[in-house]
Amino acid sequence: xxxxxxxxxxxxxxxxxxxxxxxxxxxxxxxxxxxxxxxxxxxxxxxxxxxxxxxxxxxxxxxxxxxxxxxxxxxxxxxxxxxxxxxxxxxxxxxxxxxxxxxxxxxxxxxxxxxx
Amino acid sequence: xxxxxxxxxxxxxxxxxxxxxxxxxxxxxxxxxxxxxxxxxxxxxxxxxxxxxxxxxxxxxxxxxxxxxxxxxxxxxxxxxxxxxxxxxxxxxxxxxxxxxxxxxxxxxxxxxxxxxxx
Numbered sequence: 001x002x003x004x005x006x007x008x009x010x011x012x013x014x015x016x017x018x019x020x021x022x023x024x025x026x027x028x029x030x031x032x033x034x035x036x037x038x039x040x041x042x043x044x045x046x047x048x049x050x051x052x053x054x055x056x057x058x059x060x061x062x063x064x065x066x067x068x069x070x071x072x073x074x075x076x077x078x079x080x081x082x083x084x085x086x087x088x089x090x091x092x093x094x095x096x097x098x099x100x101x102x103x104x105x106x107x108x109x110x111x112x113x114x115x116x
Numbered sequence: 117x118x119x120x121x122x123x124x125x126x127x128x129x130x131x132x133x134x135x136x137x138x139x140x141x142x143x144x145x146x147x148x149x150x151x152x153x154x155x156x157x158x159x160x161x162x163x164x165x166x167x168x169x170x171x172x173x174x175x176x177x178x179x180x181x182x183x184x185x186x187x188x189x190x191x192x193x194x195x196x197x198x199x200x201x202x203x204x205x206x207x208x209x210x211x212x213x214x215x216x217x218x219x220x221x222x223x224x225x226x227x228x229x230x231x232x233x234x235x
Contacts, residue, residue: 004159031221040125042206042225043160058222090159094221101221102167103148103210107159 002026006091006108013081013115021076021111023091031094031101032074033058034066036087037110043090049074081115088112118143118209122226130234135179135194137229139207142188149190150208150223151181160206166190177201202233 004025013019023032031050035043045058047066055066063085065077074093078085089112092105123138141147148167152160164175171183177200181192190207208223 033221035225040227042120042227043223044225045222048222092159102165103150103221103223104162104165105152105160105221105223107161109157109159 004091004093004106004108006089006111008111009109010112011114013078013113015082015115017081018077018079019081019113020078021089021091021113023074023076023108025072025074025091025093025106027093027095027106028071029093029095029106030071031096032068033092033094033105034064034074034076035090035092036060037090038087046076046089078113081113083115086113086115118147118211118224120207120209120224120226122205122207122229124229125227126230126232128232128234129197131199132196135192135197135201135231137192137205137207137231139181139190139192139226140188141190141207141209143209143211145211148210149181149183150210151175151179151190151192152206152208152225154204154206154228156203163192163205197231197233199233199235202231204228204230 033048034046044060049055049068052071067075088110091108121140150165151163154160164173166183174180207226
């Protein structure tokens with residue numbers, strides 16, 4: 001019953017360093033997403049993917065890149081971390097039913113990133 | 117464009133009392149609406165969803181929500197609060213099927229409401 005797994009769960013970076021967050025899902029879902037959660041702001045969509053090899057920008061994409069080389073994995077990269085990227089990052093996946101994305105998201109447990 | 121406003125960042129109730137968490141939305145097309153719950157140090161999980169069928173939607177753990185188009189609201193209720201209901205609750209909206217299925221499940225979330233339950 002793994003569902004959506006995120007690694008690492010915690011990371012501390014210095015300004016300017018780079019890192020990659022890995023998301024893996026074992027439900028064969030077509031869609032995957034990266035959100036960031038900040039106090040009082042809910043969750044905001046960074047990037048998303050509607051299938052292997054395709055990605056698109058969400059609401060707050062600046063400073064992030066993503067890749068989906070395999071259907072089950074969705075990677076989020078920070079090329080040059082900034083303190084404003086201190087946040088909790090959530091990966092999620094969703095499926096198609098009757099040809100329509102239901103919008104029901106399955107979330108990982110989050111990755112807490114601190115940029116000093 | 118779509119947006120969600122949750123009225124009240126913190127709600128406190130006594131155990132056994134009614135829970136009412138308010139959510140208003142705006143959407144240019146008929147929406148899908150959701151309530152998610154987040155327990156401490158966990159990801160979000162779906163409580164219930166409205167996808168243009170019955171306007172009164174029942175979810176897990178005794179929660180329900182009513183879609184009121186005239187009021188653009190989707191408030192979450194539970195008749196009797198339990199200590200285990202203490203968590204943060206998020207209302208979310210996405211474009212519904214009239215968008216041609218192109219919404220790709222992209223949700224817009226509200227700011228969240230922290231529910232505290234007192235003994």
